[in-house]
Amino acid sequence: MSPTPQQRRAARHQLDPSAPAARRGPSGRRKKPITVEAIISTAFDIVEKEGYEALTMRRVAAALETGPSSLYAHVVNKEDLDELLIGRLCAEIELPAPDPATWRRQLIDVCTQLRDQYLRYPGISQAAFAAAPSNLDTLRVSEGMLAILLAGGVDPQTAAWTIDALTLYVNAHSLEVSLAARRSDEAWVRSRDEMLNRFAALPDTFPQTKRYAAELTAGTTHDRFAFTLGLMLDGLPGQPSLA
């Protein structure tokens, strides 16, 4: 009995990642035999070049020079493929050894790595929302964040919920940036001028928005990202960070 894709998934979710299930002889029947690995990597290629919205089963199959049905022997679902992508993405994250002296900086670094990965594959954070948090790779990241927070002297309950808040925000921010970038490929300043004009033309029922239009449109997306992370971490009652 050959493993059904469901069994493959179950194996992936297995909590003890031992027994790599030695791949059968590389039956070189096909020049490039379809493997989960091949599917994942071509999927990443597509998302990187054309965005997450372009990631369809048919598109992946076409890139692999086959029909869509061929994928379902290796992957349960599109949803499953999404989860694999997110897992792979999280696996790339480098987790530092927790250092009580610089825990805030460390946490920000991890979040920034995540954001960069999400933005490298625009729109993929959409998949991160749906991905089950039981995935081993995502769990590895949150384990790392938890370790950093605990090393920083944050109490466990606060740390746990802070991780939730952080990952949720990173996801959302990345998604928004991706969507906004897709909406207008032009430089951002152009969009900012447009925004300023709109705000200036607003009726008087929007006094504050008109008055502080400059502040509302100020800063790059990176600035806003750093600001929000600071907002969440600075209020944290932990050991004061040196950096």
Place this chain on the structure above:
Amino acid sequence: MSPTPQQRRAARHQLDPSAPAARRGPSGRRKKPITVEAIISTAFDIVEKEGYEALTMRRVAAALETGPSSLYAHVVNKEDLDELLIGRLCAEIELPAPDPATWRRQLIDVCTQLRDQYLRYPGISQAAFAAAPSNLDTLRVSEGMLAILLAGGVDPQTAAWTIDALTLYVNAHSLEVSLAARRSDEAWVRSRDEMLNRFAALPDTFPQTKRYAAELTAGTTHDRFAFTLGLMLDGLPGQPSLA
């Protein structure tokens, strides 16, 4: 020349919301003539009962006892419909008169209203991500939030970016809760027990996660929501709130 849906949309985006453009005689040709209003309200019905994923043009058309093409005379797009829904949703938000003594509480109230609306129509926050921020109704909400923050003594730049962070988080939180609820309709405790078991069975490479499994799975979604809002607002260098 009758207004094309594009023109209708432009009119909606118009910055001065005057001249209600007196509706033409209610040519009662149809028992229930299709109007933008009718489309919006049936769309809300569908989302409320079956979730955002069930909101399709055909589904709306069927509920209106017509074909899908009939909708495109009143609505540009599905995307346009989404924006209308988000706009309507934001219009329901009650904005308090800013009170410097209770500004944090007021802000939390507004965010909670938003969350409750999003959760009432599960999954609709997905549309909120894509919605252009130039929409008048969403702008009204952020104007209200800005006023509250300024009244609280928060400096304008910080206030502007805080609004961004807050709305983004509220959206993301609502979306996650909606998705999680759809995944398993069963009571949450069941899912929590499952989570605890999984964590307990984790290999030793996840020491913190195993150790603090209780904290990681503690609290309702409401608890986490309140926690994160507090995280963002308590660190804010503004006038200390009485409440």
Place this chain on the structure above:
DNA sequence: TTCTACTTACGAACAGCGTTCGTGTCAATG
């Protein structure tokens, strides 16, 4: 009244999506 102009409604169709089914094809085994 009759004719025209115009708005609104809608059936049919197109291209694309995720997914399933039945069948074909090859390698290794009995």
Place this chain on the structure above:
DNA sequence: CATTGACACGAACGCTGTTCGTAAGTAGAA
């Protein structure tokens, strides 16, 4: 050689958003 089992894949189903051509009915003009 024959059989088995894993893998690949063409074709199809039901769904999606959207467009097009056309019909129906009202409003105004001649």
